Amino acid sequence: MVDRENGIPYYRQLMSSIQQQIEAGFYKEGQQIPTEMEMSRANQVNRHTIRQAIDELCRIGVLYRLKGKGTFVAKAPLDSIEYQLSTKNRFTENIMQAGKVPSNKVFRAVEMIAPTVVKEALALGADESVYCIHVLRFVNGKPFLLSQVFLPAKYFPGLFDRISDFQTLSLLIEQYGINPRRVKSTLRASFPSQEEALALEIPSNMPVIKVENVLKSQDDILIEYNLSCYRGDLAKLSIAW
């Protein structure tokens, strides 16, 4: 029941109360909490006041609503995954070394004229063509990062014939005798696009880390540009010097 004297807004009190019950394990992950009407009666406040509290808890990711069904406790934040950024760019190896299970899903693979950013990053000519591959990468079955990989077509003839049965992107690239290494990365915190949020299975208000990588081959040829979007709740990127 809300305290009507202490000057704290009712909806704030209700937020705390609900959150405490979740932390105490009274409401468990994925479980439905009482309906707005029930809570309204139980706490002797208007339904809108309950809604205001639930709104805030949804906003910060504690609850989620399903129209016509009810309101549910969001999944507890998962253990974060430390992902080492280094000159090597091998997702599969990197995750396996951490004792977790990596997997991939190729969303889209198209050939296109290099977009300006890619052209500039890889020092390509005016109308050079690149392969653009969208890969969603999972750790222990959970979506972890979404990568848009750009590879100059001239260095990877017949790439699409081989892509269907590729296990790891690294192995595919290796087939061309190329061993890429990171030369520069830039990182920003932001929010996912709608597409990214969907693929990563996160709400659009969860922050992500967007990383822009430029890679060179062993012969110092600019060989790959990729944009990676890491889930903010899962990814801890580490750099060792």
Next chain:
Amino acid sequence: MVDRENGIPYYRQLMSSIQQQIEAGFYKEGQQIPTEMEMSRANQVNRHTIRQAIDELCRIGVLYRLKGKGTFVAKAPLDSIEYQLSTKNRFTENIMQAGKVPSNKVFRAVEMIAPTVVKEALALGADESVYCIHVLRFVNGKPFLLSQVFLPAKYFPGLFDRISDFQTLSLLIEQYGINPRRVKSTLRASFPSQEEALALEIPSNMPVIKVENVLKSQDDILIEYNLSCYRGDLAKLSIAW
């Protein structure tokens, strides 16, 4: 005026309408938009419906409210500042090289028993004492990052006598003949604490990059641990290999 037939919620229509007027330059950055009552009358909808639209626009950072004053257009995202992470950890130098003006403000400087994370990171003994310095760092006068720096007291005798007139933290540390270098950094995207949001002058719903750094001296002694919180809208962290 809202379209009452097309099935799109009024508050969504109002959001678009307001956002368009901002993009068209009709409402400019920092400028007050009409009051809720005015918009309620102008659009022939209830004040709560207007509020709902404004709520969402505040949430995504387009507007901000000041109780008793009004609702205002948020500042356009500033040009991002590329900040190079390297073994060197010199904020002042780093920013000056990029042709911008750095400045510092020491918030708090206290001596304390090392918190567990710091103790573990710096391999300190049970009750060892550390100096904890909170520094807010500005670029061109805008808050850019908030650092909590932890230095083992044993290596920095009499630090507080010198701190009052320090220009850059690097120079202060240099006075002890120490030249720290980064050995490991881990990065995460998240939201600022209330204190961080206040210091960095950002809303609490703007993402930040939190970086944990461990530094060693030239003699390979673990010499500094710091937690830095970068503004997500300003910071582009880059790493070169």
Next chain:
DNA sequence: ATCGATTTGTCCGTATGTATT
């Protein structure tokens, strides 16, 4: 497959509190 009950989503109206000018 349909209908009715349930539950969240949207919208309106009103009143009062609190901070600013």
Next chain:
DNA sequence: AAATACATACGGACAAATCGA
């Protein structure tokens, strides 16, 4: 002190989605 503007809270109504009888 009064007016203004956002903040909180109450009330009612209907729409839209879900689910089970």
